[in-house]
Amino acid sequence: MRASVLSAQATILVLGSIGALGCEQSQAEPSLTQALNELVTAVSVSDWPAVWELTDDEARADLLAVHKELHGALTIVEGVVEANDVPAAKRALGSTLVSDLPVGSDAIGPKLLGRLFVISDIRLDEHARDGLEVASVEEADDVTVVTTIVGEVFRFQRTQTGWRSLLVRDLLERSGLATTYRKRAAAVLEGDRAQRAAWSASQNPKSAHGAYNLARAALQSTPIDAKSLFTFLDTPSRDALVKAIERSRVVQRAVQKRHKGDARVAVYKKKKMWHYVRAGSDRQLYMYWAQEPEFEAPFATRAPPVRVETTEDGARATVHTADGGQVSFIKEKDGYWKLAGQAERLLKLLWEPMDRAYERLARPPEFWKYKDD
Secondary structure, three states: OOHHHHOOOOOEOHHHOOOOOOOOHHHOOHHHHHHHHHHHHHHHOOOHHHHHHHEOHHHHHHHHHHHHHHHHHHHHHHHOOOHHHHHHHHHHOOHHHHOOOOOOOOOHHHHHHHHHHHHOOOOEOHHHHOOOOEEEEEEEOOEEEEEEOOOOEEEEEEEOOEEEEOHHHHHHHHHOHHHHHHHHHHHHHHHHHHHHHHHHHOOOOOOHHHHHHHHHHHHHOOOOOHHHHHOOEOHHHHHHHHHHHHHHHHHHHHHHHHOOHHHHHHHHHHOOOHHHHHOOOHHHHHHHHOOOOOOOOOOOOOOOEEEEEEOOOOOEEEEEEOOOOEEEEEEOOOOOEEEOOOHHHHHHHHHHHHHHHHHHHHOOHHHHOOOOO
16 A cells, blocks of 8 residues: 555545455455455454454564553553653553553454554545455565555465455554554663662662662671661661660569579570670660571562652652562651661560560569470
């Protein structure tokens, strides 16, 4: 077909041009004539499953690839562009073409074709279809070219399962839709990669991803860099550590009344109190605890950050990692980001054991002679 026929926003006159194949029909094989008529009929009645079946494999694969790339770009574009630009960016990424069509869902191809024809404003010209006939059929490489008496051209490929139309391939090539969408998707993906690289390298504790990177690095150190990790505990978490130390001191005094010297130290270690005894501050307690087998890291993931979700007031953030993990942070008054939600966890792990021991102080002294409940 002429370029003007298949350009975006143009009317394709030739789709209906084979409505009456006349005196020249003998030049086309019956199977080719049938494929041509089926194509015209399918487009005329918007039978997109039939058009999809008549479309060549390359065009179908290309369209599905574009669909997948656009979906990938649409899922991350909100993290790449400014919030005010998101609606326009989504439209530029073909949201009207691929929305509500998840990758891998049924009948993606036919649905995409229908939307593609609508977006391109492709329609049949009823006046142009009257009286047009086949003028010639020619072979060019592996393509069969059908030319009508008014000069319009249809291209087909012969396959083992029948004729396949190159109409969709021509549409994608001449309208530039596939190329345009792919360039836009690639730009978003590149922006996302650049952003991820920057986030992974950031060591700015005044950003949530920077704070996460520093805390992650502390956990990946051998041994664990508990001193650095402690700096990312917020005020309530440090208060929980102080509370644990205070409760442990009461228990220590009870042990001191019952045991002396090496026996006292043995009880401390037996009852898993040695890190409490040695600690003179909340930071020391955390550092000594990090050396114990019972230590529990503040988060499990060690993967790099890929996205940061911040609350509307900017006070809280969730760092999303490459392995699907989520780590919560809270911004303190000094502008530094701290690990959120650790206080309750530290109370359970460090204060509650001492509180239970404190409650058992009323028991007979035999409890402290290396006996466990």
